[in-house]
Amino acid sequence: MRGSFQQHSLRLKWSIVTSRLLLEGDPMETLSTYAKIKTIAELEDVEILTSSLDDLLWVLLGVEEQSDATILWFYLPGNASMDDSHIKGLIDYLIDLAEQLGLAMLFESSTEQERNWNEQWEAGIEPFQWGSFWITPPWSDQNPPQNTLPIVIHPKMSFGTGTHETTQLMLSLLETLDLKGAHGVDAGAGTGILSVAAILLGAKSMLGFDVDHWAVNNATETFAANGVDTQCTILQGGFECLEHVDSCDVMMANIHTRVLLDGAPALVEACHSKGSLLLSGLLVSDESVVIQRYQSLGCTLRATSQQNDWLALHFECPTKKHGS
Numbered sequence: 001m002r003g004s005f006q007q008h009s010l011r012l013k014w015s016i017v018t019s020r021l022l023l024e025g026d027p028m029e030t031l032s033t034y035a036k037i038k039t040i041a042e043l044e045d046v047e048i049l050t051s052s053l054d055d056l057l058w059v060l061l062g063v064e065e066q067s068d069a070t071i072l073w074f075y076l077p078g079n080a081s082m083d084d085s086h087i088k089g090l091i092d093y094l095i096d097l098a099e100q101l102g103l104a105m106l107f108e109s110s111t112e113q114e115r116n117w118n119e120q121w122e123a124g125i126e127p128f129q130w131g132s133f134w135i136t137p138p139w140s141d142q143n144p145p146q147n148t149l150p151i152v153i154h155p156k157m158s159f160g161t162g163t164h165e166t167t168q169l170m171l172s173l174l175e176t177l178d179l180k181g182a183h184g185v186d187a188g189a190g191t192g193i194l195s196v197a198a199i200l201l202g203a204k205s206m207l208g209f210d211v212d213h214w215a216v217n218n219a220t221e222t223f224a225a226n227g228v229d230t231q232c233t234i235l236q237g238g239f240e241c242l243e244h245v246d247s248c249d250v251m252m253a254n255i256h257t258r259v260l261l262d263g264a265p266a267l268v269e270a271c272h273s274k275g276s277l278l279l280s281g282l283l284v285s286d287e288s289v290v291i292q293r294y295q296s297l298g299c300t301l302r303a304t305s306q307q308n309d310w311l312a313l314h315f316e317c318p319t320k321k322h323g324s
């Protein structure tokens with residue numbers, strides 16, 4: 001079966017944005033009161049909006065796609081209860097942001113009391129095959145198909161459970177590379193799924209980093225669950241984690257377009273001469289600006305891959321002047 005984790009009653013796509021939920025214990029457990037924001041809009045517009053959230057006190061827990069609308073679930077850290085002013089502030093923020101982005105979106109708000117996200121999430125999840133990979137939650141007892149490479153992922157709050165188009169695009173691009181003995185970097189590692197996949201395809205070591213401590217914990221768990229914890233390292237931080245990396249064979253970055261643009265020099269500089277640079281997290285509409293940015297740094301576009309409105313790019317990094 002090729003596709004995403006199957007949600008029988010509804011499909012929940014969890015996405016983490018600028019502000020992440022930083023709570024002790026498992027943030028997918030019952031959390032108190034939520035803001036439920038309903039919008040009727042194109043999915044691409046919803047993706048653009050959620051990718052642009054910034055300087056927001058609220059935490060976006062997830063996006064629920066229903067048959068007639070899209071629900072944005074928010075949580076307000078530090079407030080056991082919220083009043084109308086909190087909700088109005090959130091709605092005003094979303095309206096202003098949508099207008100700035102030129103998105104035709106209307107919003108309706110309501111609140112919902114405690115919900116156990118783990119119970120609802122796990123109830124409808126099944127393993128699935130993507131390319132040569134068999135991606136499975138740890139509680140599944142289904143045997144992987146013959147000749148597949150199993151990856152155990154606990155679908156928590158970190159991005160990279162294998163369900164999103166960008167993760168699948170990156171997995172597909174990885175399969176086109178000769179990774180035997182390679183040393184790689186996974187920028188914005190999330191769950192660490194891409195690092196695990198690279199090791200299974202023959203890479204010798206992977207260094208991942210993510211700005212969120214929850215993602216670091218999740219990736220550490222993923223590496224242990226897949227028996228690659230001696231080959232994979234995860235750091236908390238941003239592009240400063242690349243300061244001492246200048247010769248990786250494959251660089252992977254599945255992050256927002258604006259971060260791909262801002263971080264382009266650091267990503268390219270960390271690569272070995274002629275190293276592979278795989279990028280995703282960008283919409284088809286961002287293709288030209290991203291390609292131009294990386295070509296200006298001497299990269300050569302080798303392949304593009306598209307799934308729905310999402311795009312992945314494979315660049316070959318330039319030869320370094322010092323001959324590395």
